[in-house]
Structures are given as C-alpha cells and as structure tokens.
Amino acid sequence: MEKKQTPLSYLSxxxxxxxxxxxxxxxxxxxxxxxxxxxxxxxxxxPSFISFDWTLxxxxxxxxxxxxxxxxxxxxxxxxxxxxxxxVFAVTCAWAMAFxxxxxxxxxxLWMLSTKMMPPVGVLVPIYLVFRDWGLLDxxxxxxxxxxxxxxxxxxxxxxxxxxxxxxxxxxxxxMDGATLPKEIIFVLLPMALPGIASTMLLNVILAWNEAFWTxxxxxxDAAPLTAFIASYSSPEGxxxxxxxxxxxxxxxxILVIGWFSQKQLVRGLTFGAVK
Amino acid sequence: xxxxxxEKVKKTFGTLDVIPGVDLEINDGEFVVFVGPSxxxxxxxxxxxxxxxxxxxxxxxxxGVDVANEAxxxxxxxxxxxxxxxxxxxxxxxxxxxxxxxxxESKDVINDKVNNAAKILNLTDYLDRRPGALSGGQRQxxxxxxxxxxxxxxxxFDEPLSNLDAALRVNMRLEITGLHQELKTTMIYVxxxxxxxxxxxxKIVVLQAGRVEQVGKxxxxxxxxxxxxxxxFIGSPKxxxxxxxxxxxxxxxxxxxxxxxxxxxxxxxxxxxxVKIAEHLGAETYLHVNSDEFGPMTxxxxxxxxxxxxxxxxxxxxxxxIHRFDANGLALGHPLNA
Amino acid sequence: MSTRASxxxxxxxxxxxxxxxxxxxxxxxxxxxxxSFLRYNLLAPGTEEWIGTLNYEFFLTDPAFFASLANxxxxxxxxxxITIVGGILLGLMLDQPIFGRGILRLLVIAPFFIMPTVNxxxxxxxxxxxxxGMFAWLASLLGLPAIDWFTNAPLTSIIIMVAWQWLPFAVLxxxxxLQSLDRDQKEAAQMDGAGPLSIFFYITxxxxxxxxxxxxxxxTIFLLTVFAEIFVTTGGGPGLATTNIAFLVYxxxxxxxxxxxxxxxxxxxxxxxxxxxxxxxxLIGKNLDK
Numbered sequence: 006m007e008k009k010q011t012p013l014s015y016l017s018x019x020x021x022x023x024x025x026x027x028x029x030x031x032x033x034x035x036x037x038x039x040x041x042x043x044x045x046x047x048x049x050x051x052p053s054f055i056s057f058d059w060t061l062x063x064x065x066x067x068x069x070x071x072x073x074x075x076x077x078x079x080x081x082x083x084x085x086x087x088x089x090x091x092x093v094f095a096v097t098c099a100w101a102m103a104f105x106x107x108x109x110x111x112x113x114x115l116w117m118l119s120t121k122m123m124p125p126v127g128v129l130v131p132i133y134l135v136f137r138d139w140g141l142l143d144x145x146x147x148x149x150x151x152x153x154x155x156x157x158x159x160x161x162x163x164x165x166x167x168x169x170x171x172x173x174x175x176x177x178x179x180x181m182d183g184a185t186l187p188k189e190i191i192f193v194l195l196p197m198a199l200p201g202i203a204s205t206m207l208l209n210v211i212l213a214w215n216e217a218f219w220t221x222x223x224x225x226x227d228a229a230p231l232t233a234f235i236a237s238y239s240s241p242e243g244x245x246x247x248x249x250x251x252x253x254x255x256x257x258x259x260i261l262v263i264g265w266f267s268q269k270q271l272v273r274g275l276t277f278g279a280v281k
Numbered sequence: 282x283x284x285x286x287x288e289k290v291k292k293t294f295g296t297l298d299v300i301p302g303v304d305l306e307i308n309d310g311e312f313v314v315f316v317g318p319s320x321x322x323x324x325x326x327x328x329x330x331x332x333x334x335x336x337x338x339x340x341x342x343x344x345g346v347d348v349a350n351e352a353x354x355x356x357x358x359x360x361x362x363x364x365x366x367x368x369x370x371x372x373x374x375x376x377x378x379x380x381x382x383x384x385x386e387s388k389d390v391i392n393d394k395v396n397n398a399a400k401i402l403n404l405t406d407y408l409d410r411r412p413g414a415l416s417g418g419q420r421q422x423x424x425x426x427x428x429x430x431x432x433x434x435x436x437x438f439d440e441p442l443s444n445l446d447a448a449l450r451v452n453m454r455l456e457i458t459g460l461h462q463e464l465k466t467t468m469i470y471v472x473x474x475x476x477x478x479x480x481x482x483x484k485i486v487v488l489q490a491g492r493v494e495q496v497g498k499x500x501x502x503x504x505x506x507x508x509x510x511x512x513x514f515i516g517s518p519k520x521x522x523x524x525x526x527x528x529x530x531x532x533x534x535x536x537x538x539x540x541x542x543x544x545x546x547x548x549x550x551x552x553x554x555x556v557k558i559a560e561h562l563g564a565e566t567y568l569h570v571n572s573d574e575f576g577p578m579t580x581x582x583x584x585x586x587x588x589x590x591x592x593x594x595x596x597x598x599x600x601x602x603i604h605r606f607d608a609n610g611l612a613l614g615h616p617l618n619a
Numbered sequence: 620m621s622t623r624a625s626x627x628x629x630x631x632x633x634x635x636x637x638x639x640x641x642x643x644x645x646x647x648x649x650x651x652x653x654x655s656f657l658r659y660n661l662l663a664p665g666t667e668e669w670i671g672t673l674n675y676e677f678f679l680t681d682p683a684f685f686a687s688l689a690n691x692x693x694x695x696x697x698x699x700x701i702t703i704v705g706g707i708l709l710g711l712m713l714d715q716p717i718f719g720r721g722i723l724r725l726l727v728i729a730p731f732f733i734m735p736t737v738n739x740x741x742x743x744x745x746x747x748x749x750x751x752g753m754f755a756w757l758a759s760l761l762g763l764p765a766i767d768w769f770t771n772a773p774l775t776s777i778i779i780m781v782a783w784q785w786l787p788f789a790v791l792x793x794x795x796x797l798q799s800l801d802r803d804q805k806e807a808a809q810m811d812g813a814g815p816l817s818i819f820f821y822i823t824x825x826x827x828x829x830x831x832x833x834x835x836x837x838x839t840i841f842l843l844t845v846f847a848e849i850f851v852t853t854g855g856g857p858g859l860a861t862t863n864i865a866f867l868v869y870x871x872x873x874x875x876x877x878x879x880x881x882x883x884x885x886x887x888x889x890x891x892x893x894x895x896x897x898x899x900x901x902l903i904g905k906n907l908d909k
Contacts, residue, residue: 026727029709029727029787035753036741050755052753094635124844127886154639214734217735218846246751271791
C-alpha cells in the first residue's frame with residue numbers, strides 16, 4: 006500500500022487522519038475545556054468553545070469543598086505503594102524464572118497469568134468479609150495489598166520478558182569475573198534491565214491508579230482514592246459539571262503523561278509478551 | 282600455572298547423557314582445542330570446566346586440586362564467550378576492570394593492569410567507549426582483555442571467532458595464537474571449525490556425542506585418524522570413503538582417501554569418473570566428480586587444470602596415503618606398515 | 620542450564636510471589652465455592668446452613684441472571700466488534716506517513732489512560748446529557764430531537780463509553796503488529812501484481828491474525844467484568860437494562876447481603892471467564908516455548 010506519495014495526497018490524508026484523531030480525543034479535550042468554565046457556561050447551549058470567561062475557580066473549589074488532595078494523596082500512596090511492594094516480589098521472582106528456570110517454571114508463569122483471568126467478582130465476597138473481619142476495609146494498607154496482588158502477575162510477566170532478553174552469557178561472564186549473586190544482580194542485571202523495570206513500574210502505576218473495582222468496593226472515605234472521589238460526582242447533587250471536569254482533569258492528567266511515556270512498553274505488559 | 286585433569290567427568294540433563302564420561306589431561310601451557318560438530322558436547326564440557334554447569338559425576342582437577350564443586354570464580358579461570366558477553370552499560374575500561382574490582386584490588390593495581398592489557402590488545406584509545414561503539418574485532422579484544430587481567434590459571438574460549446567475518450577471523454586467529462606464545466598460559470578453545478583447530482592447537486580433542494573420539498597433535502589426527510569420524514571431520518574438503526573393489530584391494534571394509542591424495546589423469550587410472558563441477562582457484566583446483574562405482578567424490582589438485590563439466594578423467598589413490606577402516610569404522614593399520 | 624546452587628536460589632526467590640498469589644486467589648476462590656453452597660445472609664447472621672446447589676438453582680433460574688448474561692454478551696460482543704474493526708482501520712491509518720504522526724498517535728491512545736469513573740461521568744454528563752450535552756446540541760443543529768441516551772438506549776450508551784476506552788488498546792497492539800510486518804513481503808506482493816486490497820487480505824490481515832486473537836481474548840477478560848462504568852452511570856438500570864453479571868453479583872453481595880447467592884454468581888462468572896482464559900493461556904503458552 007506504499008504508493009509514491011504526492012505532496013497533495015500526503016496533506017489531504019494527514020488532514021483526514023487529524024480529523025479522526027481529534028474526534029477520538031474530543032471527550033478529553035472537552036472535559037479540560039469545561040473545567041475552565043463557570044458552572045453556568047458549562048451547561049449553556051449552544052456550548053461555548055473559546056469565547057467564555059476562562060476561570061480557575063473550579064480548581065480552587067474542588068480542593069476547598071471536597072478535600073481533593075486527600076483523595077489524590079491516597080491515589081499516589083496506593084499506586085506507588087503497590088508498585089514498590091510489587092517490585093520487590095516481582096524482580097526476585099522474574100529473575101529466578103528467567104535465569105534459573107526449572108521444569109515447572111512455564112507452568113508457574115501460566116498459572117500466575119490464569120489468576121489474572123479470574124474475574125474479581127469471583128472472590129469479592131470472601132475478600133470483602135475477610136477485610137471486614139480483619140479491620141482492613143477502608144485502609145490504605147489493605148488496598149495496597151489488593152492492588153499489589155492484582156498486578157503482581159503482570160509485573161512478573163513483564164519483567165520476565167525483559168530479563169529473558171538479557172543474554173545469559175553476560176551474567177555468566179560476571180560469575181566468571183568473581184561476582185557473587187547479589188553483586189551480579191546489582192552491578193550487571195539491574196543496570197541492564199533498568200528501562201524494562203522503569204516501564205514495568207509505570208504500567209503498574211497506571212493500572213493501580215485507574216483500578217475501579219476494588220477501590221470502589223473496599224473503601225468509603227479514609228483510604229478512598231480519586232476513582233471513588235470522581236464516582237461521588239455521580240450523585241444528583243454533585244452535578245456541577247465544571248467542578249467535575251476540573252476534578253477529572255486533575256485525576257487524569259498525571260496518568261496521561263505517564264501513559265504517553267510508556268505506550269510502547271504497555272503493549273508488551275498487557276499482552277504478556279504475546280505481541281511485541 | 283594451569284594443568285587441568287578431567288577424571289570420568291559425566292553430565293546428564295534429565296535422562297539425557299550429554300557427556301557420558303570423559304578423561305582428559307591438559308598440560309600446563311598447552312593450547313588445547315575441543316572440536317566437533319554442533320551438539321557434540323564440546324561447549325558443555327568447557328562450561329563444566331568453567332563451573333557454569335555442575336558435573337553429574339567425576340573430578341575436575343586444576344593443578345591437582347579437585348574443583349568440581351567450587352563456584353566458577355574460585356577456580357581461577359577466565360572465559361571468552363562466543364557473544365563476547367561484554368557489559369553494555371560499562372566502558373571498555375570498566376569491562377576489563379570488573380573482575381579486578383570484584384576481587385577487591387586497589388585502584389592503582391587496577392589501573393596498571395587494565396592499561397597494560399589495553400596496550401597488548403591495542404585498545405588504549407578506546408578505554409572510554411562503550412561496547413556498543415566498537416567493531417566486532419574490538420569487542421573480541423575487550424573480551425580477551427577482561428580475561429587477561431585476572432591472570433588466570435587457564436583461558437577458556439567458547440567459539441570466540443564465530444561471530445566475525447572471514448577476513449577478521451583469520452586475523453584474530455593469529456592474534457590469539459600470538460597471545461598464547463607470549464603469555465604461555467594454558468588455553469582451552471572450543472570450535473566447530475576444523476581449520477581453527479588445525480592451525481591453533483598444540484593438542485586437538487575431537488568430540489562426538491559427548492565422547493572423545495581422538496586426542497592428538499593436529500598432524501597426527503590428519504595422518505593417523507583413529508576412526509572414520511575423525512578422518513572425515515579433520516581435513517577439508519572431506520575425505521572420500523570408498524568400498525567395493527578399492528576396499529577389497531586393500532583387504533578392509535572401506536578405505537579413505539583425502540581429495541589431495543588422488544592423482545588425476547585424463548588417460549588412465551584405477552577409477553574412471555566424470556567431472557561434474559570444476560572450481561578453479563588458481564593455486565589449486567577442486568573437482569567434484571562422479572564415479573560409476575563409488576558415486577560422488579572430491580579431488581583437490583594443485584595448480585591449474587584445464588578441466589570442465591562432463592570431462593572424463595581417471596583417478597588413482599596414492600597408495601601410501603590411504604586409510605583403511607573396518608566394518609565398525611575403526612582405523613586399521615596401514616597396509617604398508619602392517 | 621545451571622548449577623544446583625543457582626537452581627535452589629531460583630526456587631527460593633520465586634516462592635514468595637507464588638505463595639502470596641496462591642493465598643490471594645486460591646483461598647478466596649475456595650471460600651467462594653464453599654459459600655455458594657450455604658444459605659448465608661449478612662443481615663441474618665447465625666443462620667448459615669448447607670443448602671447444596673440451591674443457590675445455583677436460584678441464581679441460574681432468576682430472570683435477572685438471563686438478562687444480565689444477555690447484557691454481558693451483548694456488551695462484550697459489541698465492544699469487541701467496534702474495537703477490532705476500528706482498531707484495524709486506525710492502525711492502518713497511523714501506519715501511513717502523516718504530518719505530526721507521533722502527536723496524533725498520542726491523541727488516539729489517550730482514552731485508554733482515562734480512569735473508568737472519569738470516562739463514565741464525562742460521557743454521561745458533558746456529552747450524552749439530553750439537555751446540555753454536546754450530542755444534544757449537535758442533534759439540534761441537524762434539526763433532530765435530542766436522544767435521552769441513558770433512558771432510551773442505556774446499554775448502547777455503556778457500549779459506546781467502554782468501546783471508546785478500549786479502542787486505543789486495540790489500536791496500540793494492532794499498530795505494533797502492523798509495524799512488525801516485513802516491508803519486503805509487501806513489496807514482493809506488489810511485484811507479483813497485488814493491489815492494495817489483495818495485499819490487505821492476503822498479507823496484512825493474516826499477519827495481524829495473531830494480534831487480533833490476543834486483543835479479542837484480553838479484552839474479553841476485562842470486558843466480562845466491566846463494573847465502574849455501570850456503577851457510576853446507570854446503577855444497572857433502568858430495571859435490569861444495564862446489569863451485567865459482575866454488577867449482579869455486586870448487588871447481591873453488597874446491596875442485598877446475600878453472600879450465598881452472590882458466591883454462586885461469582886462462580887458462574889469465573890466459569891465464563893475461564894472458557895476464554897483457556898484459549899488465551901494456551902496461545903501465550905505456545906509463545907513461551909519459542
């Protein structure tokens with residue numbers, strides 16, 4: 006399908022592609038735009054695109070009225086916390102599976118994957134009851150554990166596929182050079198796998214940040230992250246569109262940035278290495 | 282100092298006997314080449330000596346001490362890998378210095394040794410570069426440099442030249458041989474290329490299916506192969522094996538004649554044949570011929586030879602250079618010596 | 620290929636992850652199975668008793684189950700069709716030389732990173748609201764009556780929102796697969812006289828088949844349990860119009876406190892997901908052998 010492109014067909018195709026792209030992006034654009042409007046303008050018909058009084062008051066009010074930062078803080082703690090706990094478990098596990106495989110390594114990997122296939126509703130009831138009985142409901146610790154466990158298979162898999170790409174020779178060379186196991190991991194494996202580890206962490210942060218089954222079901226207020234905060238706008242009295250948009254923009258922005266950075270690695274992480 | 286002795290070394294993966302039991306004596310300062318077709322266990326044997334694999338059974342003695350259960354680093358060996366296995370995130374200097382750092386050497390000692398190795402290997406100008414910015418030959422030298430600085434009891438080379446192009450390979454071959462003459466350290470070198478084996482080795486170990494087929498000096502293997510496998514593996518182009526009337530003439534199951542030991546004539550000879558393809562290299566001519574009785578044969582004649590496809594020729598084996606084999610492929614004594 | 624010592628270290632280092640995952644999945648699953656055979660309501664504590672398969676009989680004969688099963692299948696099926704077809708088209712589009720392609724690609728991918736609750740509320744309010752929403756305004760421009768999306772076409776609305784969210788996932792993966800297509804193959808086909816359409820059907824599509832399978836399987840697993848979008852927009856209604864299996868189990872467990880019935884529903888969901896999972900795991904397992 007690669008025909009020689011004339012400048013004209015290049016430009017017209019580009020224009021067409023941009024129209025399609027902008028249409029897909031439109032809801033996000035509209036959300037951001039609405040966040041700068043007054044509540045009145047947000048619901049005005051016909052909608053105003055540029056000619057309105059740009060205001061930042063929604064952002065200020067979101068914080069004042071609903072303590073936005075508490076929720077944002079929870080989101081950060083849950084995402085970062087579950088990622089760091091996950092990393093400790095996943096790096097060791099993936100290292101072992103990639104470089105010291107046994108006959109059962111493949112089965113173990115696929116079993117881990119299969120736990121990810123389990124619909125959360127299948128275990129909602131017991132997890133809820135256990136959380137209730139152990140006083141873990143609405144605690145950050147409890148949710149960090151849930152998010153960590155939920156994403157652990159993905160982390161192990163992603164790191165496994167990255168580690169697999171590191172030639173065993175190099176680790177063996179380090180061994181011949183007299184490096185002990187910890188030194189081998191710290192001086193040779195980790196520096197080489199750094200890009201892979203970084204993108205694994207980013208993906209995990211994204212997944213944890215956007216997780217909206219457990220965070221909605223296991224929290225009420227103290228540990229509630231932004232997913233729950235935004236969900237509270239679904240009630241009728243919360244129908245302040247401009248404020249909703251401002252809160253949403255704040256909730257989405259950091260992840261959008263991270264996501265854009267890690268889009269390539271995302272494919273590998275979400276397809277368990279089946280598409281590269 | 283590095284004399285290495287393998288005693289009944291065995292390696293099994295699951296139920297598979299990769300090395301069914303090898304005894305081998307490597308003297309201090311010797312250049313030993315393990316050669317054999319791919320999958321013959323030569324690399325596994327090297328990795329067993331290095332300690333990268335556990336032996337299933339047997340002893341590996343370095344200077345008389347059994348190291349079979351020691352960690353690789355404790356064996357005082359260094360290894361050059363096929364892929365070079367350089368640390369991509371370290372400079373050339375740090376690549377070479379890594380082993381010394383791990384051994385806790387002082388900065389001055391490290392500097393001295395690395396610079397010294399770099400001088401020997403012509404790497405002085407590249408010490409600040411990363412491996413990614415080096416050519417194949419330079420990477421190879423860094424890998425060798427990394428091995429040299431540790432002052433090992435022996436060097437282990439795992440097919441180190443197979444990733445280089447043909448011209449560079451000849452160069453590096455000479456460099457490694459030169460290095461051996463300079464350092465006089467024991468070297469064990471694994472390759473599937475019999476030319477490398479013939480040109481570099483003091484002693485060649487021919488392996489097949491984990492078994493040692495023959496151990497000896499290059500020319501001994503060439504002129505007195507112990508069996509059909511060695512006879513066919515050493516020498517290029519491959520030896521011709523002839524049964525039928527030729528074998529009967531020498532009173533054995535089969536005879537072997539190297540392509541360079543066939544006399545070509547257009548008028549008369551023992552084996553009539555038709556030229557299929559003639560490859561003219563100037564200094565020599567390779568003839569791929571077909572004989573009615575023996576099928577395809579290869580002839581290597583010196584100088585130019587005005588032959589081409591479909592020419593009829595006659596071949597005669599040089600009587601004192603033929604090899605006799607019994608039905609099991611084992612070499613029989615030479616008829617003239619017997 | 621390693622030594623005894625390193626194999627042992629390997630086992631020790633992979634054990635913690637395997638153990639915690641086992642505790643996280645297998646134990647609760649066992650509990651769910653056990654609960655599903657009990658009469659167990661949180662509002663009537665102490666009355667738990669073994670009732671065999673009665674929960675399953677109730678759950679599977681409940682009209683709500685059939686409605687939610689149908690909704691689940693329609694939701695999954697529609698979103699799959701939209702995202703695969705759209706993903707292929709957008710993937711092909713983004714594989715062409717385009718002015719500012721890098722930035723354009725970011726725009727197209729963006730919806731995937733949007734929090735599900737944000738996604739749902741932005742669509743429900745800013746776009747689909749029958750009075751002040753963008754769509755209502757667009758309809759009025761065309762002289763059409765505004766559609767009350769969540770009253771008249773609730774499931775369609777959910778499908779649109781979810782499809783918008785998952786379209787980028789399909790694009791991302793299919794585009795990656797497209798970019799790994801060997802240029803030589805296309806050129807060889809051109810030399811053989813194939814036109815753009817033949818190249819698409821005989822070269823490109825077969826090359827994509829594996830990636831498409833992966834997209835279908837992975838999306839299915841996530842789409843079977845769509846929850847937040849329903850939770851914040853329709854609450855499963857009106858009636859049961861947007862209740863899927865995941866949401867039905869949620870209402871039984873945390874709104875009606877019927878642990879036994881919810882557990883039975885959960886197990887049904889697990890079985891449905893496993894039918895898909897078996898295929899996916901086989902596919903990935905084969906890939907692992909390479």
